[in-house]
Amino acid sequence: MPSELARQVLDGSPRALARVITWVENDDPRAVECLEILYPHMGRAHILGLTGSPGAGKSSLTDQLTHHFRNAGKTVGIVAVDPSSPFTGGALLGDRIRMSRHAGDPGVFIRSMATRGFLGGLAQTTDNVVKAMDAAGKDVVIVETVGVGQDEIDIMRIADTICLILAPGYGDIIQSMKAGVMEIADIYVINKSDHAGADQLYTEVNSRILQDSQIRKRDREPPPVVKTVATEKRGIDDLMAAIESCRCQLKESGALLEKRRERIRQQTFQMIQFALFQLLEKELAQNGRLDRLVDAIIEKKENPYQAMREIVDEFIKVPAG
Amino acid sequence: MPSELARQVLDGSPRALARVITWVENDDPRAVECLEILYPHMGRAHILGLTGSPGAGKSSLTDQLTHHFRNAGKTVGIVAVDPSSPFTGGALLGDRIRMSRHAGDPGVFIRSMATRGFLGGLAQTTDNVVKAMDAAGKDVVIVETVGVGQDEIDIMRIADTICLILAPGYGDIIQSMKAGVMEIADIYVINKSDHAGADQLYTEVNSRILQDSQIRKRDREPPPVVKTVATEKRGIDDLMAAIESCRCQLKESGALLEKRRERIRQQTFQMIQFALFQLLEKELAQNGRLDRLVDAIIEKKENPYQAMREIVDEFIKVPAG
Numbered sequence: 001m002p003s004e005l006a007r008q009v010l011d012g013s014p015r016a017l018a019r020v021i022t023w024v025e026n027d028d029p030r031a032v033e034c035l036e037i038l039y040p041h042m043g044r045a046h047i048l049g050l051t052g053s054p055g056a057g058k059s060s061l062t063d064q065l066t067h068h069f070r071n072a073g074k075t076v077g078i079v080a081v082d083p084s085s086p087f088t089g090g091a092l093l094g095d096r097i098r099m100s101r102h103a104g105d106p107g108v109f110i111r112s113m114a115t116r117g118f119l120g121g122l123a124q125t126t127d128n129v130v131k132a133m134d135a136a137g138k139d140v141v142i143v144e145t146v147g148v149g150q151d152e153i154d155i156m157r158i159a160d161t162i163c164l165i166l167a168p169g170y171g172d173i174i175q176s177m178k179a180g181v182m183e184i185a186d187i188y189v190i191n192k193s194d195h196a197g198a199d200q201l202y203t204e205v206n207s208r209i210l211q212d213s214q215i216r217k218r219d220r221e222p223p224p225v226v227k228t229v230a231t232e233k234r235g236i237d238d239l240m241a242a243i244e245s246c247r248c249q250l251k252e253s254g255a256l257l258e259k260r261r262e263r264i265r266q267q268t269f270q271m272i273q274f275a276l277f278q279l280l281e282k283e284l285a286q287n288g289r290l291d292r293l294v295d296a297i298i299e300k301k302e303n304p305y306q307a308m309r310e311i312v313d314e315f316i317k318v319p320a321g
Numbered sequence: 322m323p324s325e326l327a328r329q330v331l332d333g334s335p336r337a338l339a340r341v342i343t344w345v346e347n348d349d350p351r352a353v354e355c356l357e358i359l360y361p362h363m364g365r366a367h368i369l370g371l372t373g374s375p376g377a378g379k380s381s382l383t384d385q386l387t388h389h390f391r392n393a394g395k396t397v398g399i400v401a402v403d404p405s406s407p408f409t410g411g412a413l414l415g416d417r418i419r420m421s422r423h424a425g426d427p428g429v430f431i432r433s434m435a436t437r438g439f440l441g442g443l444a445q446t447t448d449n450v451v452k453a454m455d456a457a458g459k460d461v462v463i464v465e466t467v468g469v470g471q472d473e474i475d476i477m478r479i480a481d482t483i484c485l486i487l488a489p490g491y492g493d494i495i496q497s498m499k500a501g502v503m504e505i506a507d508i509y510v511i512n513k514s515d516h517a518g519a520d521q522l523y524t525e526v527n528s529r530i531l532q533d534s535q536i537r538k539r540d541r542e543p544p545p546v547v548k549t550v551a552t553e554k555r556g557i558d559d560l561m562a563a564i565e566s567c568r569c570q571l572k573e574s575g576a577l578l579e580k581r582r583e584r585i586r587q588q589t590f591q592m593i594q595f596a597l598f599q600l601l602e603k604e605l606a607q608n609g610r611l612d613r614l615v616d617a618i619i620e621k622k623e624n625p626y627q628a629m630r631e632i633v634d635e636f637i638k639v640p641a642g
Contacts, residue, residue, distance in 0.1 A: 036626040151472075257619075265615045268625050269605065275633045276597050284590065294586045298578075304589050305357040312596045317638050 002033035009034070009136050010041060014109055017136045021111055024128045027278075035128060038135035043260070045077070045134035046247055049159025050144045051152055051181055056167040057191040058144050060230035061239070066102050068240050069140050076102075077133030077141040080112040081126050081155055109133060123154035124270055127263075130158055153180055157263065160256060161246045163187045163239075166205065168197030182208065186223055187242050193227035193235065202227065221249075280315070323354035330355070330457050331362060335430055338457045342432055345449045348599075356449060359456035364581070366398070366455040367568055370480025371465045372473055372502055377488040378512040379465050381551035382560075387423050389561050390461050397423075398454030398462040401433040402447050402476055430454060444475035445591055448584075451479055474501055478584065481577060482567045484508045484560075487526065489518030503529065507544050508563050514548035514556065523548065542570075601636060 008016030020038075023031035048065075050058050059080075066076045102108040111129060113122075126143060133141045145155050156162050164185035169192075188209070190202050202225060209222050224242045228235030250256040284290040296302035329337035341359075344352035369386075371379050380401075387397045423429040432450060434443075447464060454462045466476050477483050485506035490513075509530070511523050523546060530543050545563045549556030571577040605611040617623035 032626055036624060039624055039626065040621065261615055261619055264618050264625070265611060268614060268618065268628065269602075269611065271625065271629045272601065272605070272632050273594075273598055275629055276601070276637065277594060279633070279637055280590075280593060280597070284593070290586060290590060293589060294582055297585050297589065298582055300361065303357060303360055304585070304592065305353055305360065307589065308592045308596055311593050312600070315637055316597065316600055317636060 002030045003037055005030075006034045006037035009038060009132065012137060014106070017109060017132060018111070020132050021129050024125060024132065025113065031128065035131060035135075038132065041135040041137075042131050043134065045130075045138050045141045047130055047134075047158060047160045048140060048142045048243065049156045049162040050142060050165060051156050051162065051185075052146075052165030052167075052189075052191075054146050056165045057228075057230045058146070058165050061163075061165060061189065061191060061228065061236075062142055062144050063102070064230050064233060064236045065142065065240070065243075066108060068236060070102070070105065070107055074139035075107040075137065076109070077130070077136070077138035078108065078110045079126060079129050079133070079141065079143045080110070081122065081143065081145040082112070109136070109138060122151055123158065124267070124274065126155050127158045127267060153184065156181065156184060157266075160250060160259065161186045161243060163189050163243070165189045165191050166201060167192040168195045168201045183212065186246050187239070188223060188225040189239060190225065190227045191230055194229050194232075198227070283315075284311070323351045324358055326351075327355045327358035330359060330453065333458060335427065338430060338453060339432070341453050342450050345446060345453065346434065352449065356452060356456075359453065362456040362458075363452050364455065366451075366459050366462045368451055368455075368479060368481045369461060369463045369564065370477045370483040371463060371486060372477050372483065372506075373467075373486030373488075373510075373512075375467050377486045378549075378551045379467070379486050382484075382486060382510065382512060382549065382557075383463055383465050384423070385549075385551050385554060385557045386463065386561070386564075387429060389557060391423070391426065391428055395460035396428040396458065397430075398451070398457070398459035399423075399429065399431045400447060400450050400454070400462065400464045401431070402443065402464065402466040403433070430457070430459060443472055444479065445588070445595065447476050448479045448588060474505065477502065477505060481571060481580065482507045482564060484510055484564070486510045486512050487522060488513040489516045489522045504533065507567050508560070509544060509546040510560060511546065511548045512551055515550050515553075519548070604636070605632070 005016050005020055009020055020031065020034045022028075023034065050062060052058055062078060062080075066078065069076050103110065111133075113126060113129065130141050130143060143155065143159055145152050162185045164181055164187070166188065167190070188205050190198055190205065192198065193202070205225050209225070224245075226235060226239045226242050228239055230236070250259070284293075293302060293307055297304050297307070326337050326341055330341055341352065341355045343349075344355065371383060373379055383399060383401075387399065390397050424431065432454075434447065434450065451462050451464060464476065464480055466473050483506045485502055485508070487509065488511070509526050511519055511526065513519065514523070526546050530546070545566075547556060547560045547563050549560055551557070571580070605614075614623060614628055618625050618628065
């Protein structure tokens with residue numbers, strides 16, 4: 001069944017792709033079976049990250065970029081992630097995109113996500129969703145995420161090229177600086193550049209780039225700052241050119257390979273952790289052992305540190321050497 | 322050495338406490354040895370969480386509350402956490418507090434943290450810092466954290482009583498709603514209540530509380546909304562009364578025990594995970610095996626999923642039964 005579904009994904013079935021993604025989101029063991037079959041077909045898509053505060057215009061830009069990529073004959077996958085709302089599900093972002101003009105285009109596959117996995121899980125889940133789209137043959141995968149914070153940064157690290165979307169009047173730059181997104185962006189976009197304060201923001205971003213040692217030490221050309229008005233389709237050609245130039249530079253300089261190596265390293269490690277977590281959960285949480293342990297700890301009959309050591313000893317084989 | 326330090330912590334040495342906290346922050350194995358010795362002395366402090374956007378006035382409120390607790394003869398520990406800045410270290414918050422009038426008072430112990438651990442580590446690290454202060458005999462431990470996001474929520478779950486600090490003009494309520502902090506707060510504080518927009522914010526918060534099913538379903542009195550002007554010491558008595566009433570309710574209803582049980586459950590699980598993670602990291606990362614594996618995966622000689630299974634099989638004993 002997973003192998004059949006994987007075959008359908010490779011054949012271009014959007015239904016099969018949607019199903020695999022649902023398995024990924026639900027931590028269904030069949031997801032790994034599928035991804036394993038899809039694995040040889042991964043690594044071809046250009047992964048583009050779009051981040052910035054709510055209201056900066058990410059959805060409009062995603063819409064415009066998708067339009068341009070489609071006109072250039074490229075297929076597009078879109079993953080809209082909103083990790084900031086554990087309670088309400090935060091599907092607003094995805095809904096907005098889903099209602100866009102690309103919803104009926106078979107060359108565009110759109111998915112919104114709000115689930116929060118275990119173990120820094122959202123970035124890992126997003127990564128697997130991106131990989132599934134990549135294997136399904138999408139030429140470009142756009143990962144869009146709102147807000148700032150560590151979750152967002154982890155998600156952005158999935159991307160080959162990161163665009164930070166700023167707009168005048170959102171206090172974005174201060175927030176983004178704090179969250180460390182400024183430092184990892186490859187392209188800065190001043191959207192709503194026809195609004196009051198846009199020129200000041202442009203100047204501010206440029207001077208930040210020149211000052212910031214984290215940005216400067218990356219040892220290449222300073223990242224471009226592009227002005228756009230997404231709702232009026234202004235500046236999109238410039239942004240496309242910046243993205244394309246960034247992609248070429250990454251590939252030719254070997255930085256793309258280096259980025260991917262680091263990502264594979266982290267992901268492999270996380271995958272192992274996650275597998276351990278699942279085993280542990282099955283053994284401890286599901287059979288009531290953890291509950292009994294907690295009772296004993298509360299009654300101070302057990303010391304949690306001692307209990308931890310005993311359980312670890314019980315689970316881990318002492319590695320030889 | 323850890324046992325000697327633990328004894329000094331119990332004797333009230335602030336230097337020893339600072340040292341143990343540094344071990345905790347650095348994931349030094351001696352931290353666990355210390356915490357294990359301190360363990361029987363934990364569980365006495367009232368843990369108070371203060372959260373809200375930058376600028377809402379958390380530091381001023383922490384300062385005022387500390388003053389009141391001290392006047393009531395209680396000792397206070399303060400942990401200021403700023404997880405939002407992985408690059409700059411984000412020690413701003415802590416610096417502001419450290420410079421406060423309580424810095425010279427031996428009944429007040431202040432620590433700022435910005436380190437980000439592994440495995441959802443910041444909340445766990447913060448929790449261990451709080452536990453060390455608890456064991457050191459602090460009657461109240463205040464955990465203060467800026468911003469919104471999942472990290473913040475995880476940190477706030479450490480607290481027995483959570484105060485969400487809002488102020489007019491910061492767009493806080495929307496942000497907080499999104500982040501799910503609204504739902505977990507026990508007390509809502511409208512600080513800067515002499516500013517324009519404060520009454521509107523007060524009304525807005527009250528109506529949110531009445532509407533929100535997540536808040537209502539907690540099956541107790543609606544949480545209080547307290548107006549303060551921290552810089553002018555207004556409303557602090559009301560806030561103290563709300564905190565005290567909340568603490569009593571928690572204890573008498575059995576909710577405190579339930580909260581702590583859930584916390585111990587999560588922490589024990591995380592501790593086991595973390596210990597496994599450390600063992601694994603040592604084995605994989607330090608002996609170069611992970612690097613070789615990554616090379617093989619990049620050259621598509623290895624499939625990461627297969628590699629993961631092999632490593633898990635190699636490390637984990639198949640538990641009997």
